[in-house]
Amino acid sequence: MILVNGQPAHTLPVEDRGLQYGDGLFETLRIHHGSPVCWERHRTRLSAGCRRLGIPLPGPDLLDAEISRVCAGVDAGVLKLILTRGPGPRGYAPPKGAQPTRILQVAPAPRHPDAWSREGVAVRLCTTRLARNPRLAEIKHLNRLEQVLARSEWDDEVQEGIMRDTEGQVVEGVMSNLFLVCGDGLRTPDLQHCGVAGITRARVMELADRRGIPCRVGAISEADLWRADGLFLTNTLIGIWPVSCLAGKTRPVPPLVGHLREALGLTEGGCRA
Structure with a gap:
């Protein structure tokens, strides 16, 4: 309808x-x-x-x-x-x-293999960059040409792409937000210049705060992605997807990712009430 x-x-x-x-x-x-x-x-x-x-x-x-x-x-x-x-x-x-x-x-509703939520997805680094504009940062405005161009970069088994801004800082996925697992804590990109402040991103950050899990918001470089113990993506429809492969290289999926999915009621994917 x-x-x-x-x-x-x-x-x-x-x-x-x-x-x-x-x-x-x-x-x-x-x-x-x-x-x-x-x-x-x-x-x-x-x-x-x-x-x-x-x-x-x-x-x-x-x-x-x-x-x-x-x-x-x-x-x-x-x-x-x-x-x-x-x-x-x-x-x-x-x-x-x-x-x-x-x-x-x-x-x-989109149909995704259950394995993507449990075992992870393949992700690439996009060449299309996000322009910095604080006046449009965090809101979900209709101008999505950057995402359209980024998504046109692949037509294979990759499930998502990670986008950087014009200064080279990692911002988000084409359709998702990004978290890094670093030890017992989390990191997620600062969205004050560009990007969308996702609903599931906020829920993960609130859960981390309630459970005493450090969650730092700040600048993240491409090198930080490789130094992290793990990566995962969030949005309303996918819930949480661990990243098991980045740019063709296998990445570990820390147990913390599964714990977060269970705590948010995302064991079947998507955002629960």
Whole structure:
């Protein structure tokens, strides 16, 4: 099902600024037994993105009602929520009194081998770099051309790519966040210049804090990837994937990765409530 501003539809006005300029935001949520998982966390990030871009956030009752409508009866699936600034005249200047466009789309849940969650995935280093722009850092805006170009770099058995920024610092995966296991602690890249502040990333960091596991946020170089005792990736749909192969070289999967998956209820993949 696809709803556009609350009505079944498959088209948008060509004047919509999401189409014209990528002027908008999106959230991707798991649907589990007819409910969006971690919706309040996603709503908080969407709200932060709206404040950053100056896009009016639809009322919570309206979004809740439309989300309930599209998720009803879906046992396992994916909900993509897109919010654009709406239609506007030609030109970059944001129109006054913008009427945001709401797009809700439900798709089947992706199917990944269970072994990817237990034993790990193969990852490559992408040549496409992320541009630094603190004003767009951490939010999930619609401009994803860097990720499109990065994902076009492979068409083989690699499951994910790690992206660096224009200064050479490691930032994230093409579709995921990245953690390094270093001894009994964790490290994850600082996202103040670019990258997406993932929902599952936040959950892992909160769990680490509750359990007294050191988790340091900061600059990470390519060399740090090789010095780490292990690596793992996170996002709402995959949950946690250990990295078992980086750039063609085998990497260990520390027991801590499995412990984190179990503690977050991710033994079957994905984000649990």
